[in-house]
Each structure stands twice: as C-alpha cells, then as structure tokens.
Amino acid sequence: MRKNDIPTPSTSLQGPSSSSVVPTGTPASLHIRRLASKVVVSLFSTLFLFLSTVSTAFAQAGLENPLNSSFSTIPAFIAGALKVLVIVALPIIALFIVVSGFMFIFARGNSSKLEEAKKNFVYVIIGALLILGAWVIATLIGGTVTQLVGN
Structure with missing residues (x-):
C-alpha cells in the first residue's frame, strides 16, 4: 500500500489476514x-x-438521621458544628501562641523578626476571637430562636 492510498474494505490497514476469527498462526x-x-x-x-x-x-x-437527635433543627446543627470547630481550634490556637512566643525569643532584637512575631501573634489572637465569637453568637441566636419558637 502506498502513502496516499485510502484504505478500503479490500485493503485494510492490518493486511489481508484481519478477521474476527483468530488465525491459526x-x-x-x-x-x-x-x-x-x-x-x-x-x-x-x-x-x-x-x-x-x-x-x-x-x-x-426507612431513612434514619445518622446524627444525634439534638441536631434536628438548623440552629442546633450550627451550634454543634461550631462547638466541634472550637474543640478542634483551641489546641491549634494554643500551639500557634507558643510558636509566636518562640518567634519573639528567637528574634533577639532583630526588628524585622520582631515585627513578624508581632504580626503572627496578632493574627493568632484575631483568629481565636473570630472562632470564639462565632460560637458565642451562634449559641445566643440559637437560644433566642429556641425561646421564641418554644421548642
């Protein structure tokens, strides 16, 4: 077969021995x-x-709720999720406070490293306040909604 030839059923690309039956060779x-x-x-x-x-x-x-029955309302679910977030975040916050303390110690008067340690400490405190504040606000709103609805 030449380069420019188009394959037809009589001249297939695999040669004359191509068929659905396996040849004996x-x-x-x-x-x-x-x-x-x-x-x-x-x-x-x-x-x-x-x-x-x-x-x-x-x-x-039937379908069953895999969560506790205490998570039957949306405010209860949000409060529970934030409670888990606080439980996970508190050790991480404590670890980063210790890390920023070591950054202050290892700065040894170097002004750029002291600024970096101050920034790190401020960011840790802001993050802690955001997480704890979200938990407090969700708990307050959930309690208010529960009192208004009467559940």
Whole structure:
C-alpha cells in the first residue's frame, strides 16, 4: 500500500489476514488474553447485575438521621458544628501562641523578626476571637430562636 492510498474494505490497514476469527498462526498468549478479557467482561456484568438488585433490597428500609437527635433543627446543627470547630481550634490556637512566643525569643532584637512575631501573634489572637465569637453568637441566636419558637 502506498502513502496516499485510502484504505478500503479490500485493503485494510492490518493486511489481508484481519478477521474476527483468530488465525491459526497467532501465538497462544493472544488467545489467552482474548479469553481472559471475555471472562472479565462477563464477570463484571454479572457482578453489576447482582449488586444492583441488592441495593434495591436495602433501599426498602426507612431513612434514619445518622446524627444525634439534638441536631434536628438548623440552629442546633450550627451550634454543634461550631462547638466541634472550637474543640478542634483551641489546641491549634494554643500551639500557634507558643510558636509566636518562640518567634519573639528567637528574634533577639532583630526588628524585622520582631515585627513578624508581632504580626503572627496578632493574627493568632484575631483568629481565636473570630472562632470564639462565632460560637458565642451562634449559641445566643440559637437560644433566642429556641425561646421564641418554644421548642
């Protein structure tokens, strides 16, 4: 076949021996690969069929809230989420206060390092106030809403 020839059904790119039947001259590993691919496809098809029927059987049960019953309202959920945030954030805040303290110690009079330590300490305090303030505000609003609604 020349460069500019367009392949036609009679002159395919793979030559005259290409067909759906495996020729007798091919190695045995090719037969094994094709057989293995057919087995894998049929296995996954069967697995998909059985797993799809199992999931519909499990779907017959009712839905249950995986969270505590105390998170049944939006204000209670927000207050609970902020409480978890505060519990996680307090040790991190304490760690960064210690780190900024070490930055003050290791500055040793270097004005640029002292400024960096001051900035770090101020940012830690601002972050702590934001987290604790959000928790306090959410708790106050949640308590007010609960009193107004009467739950």
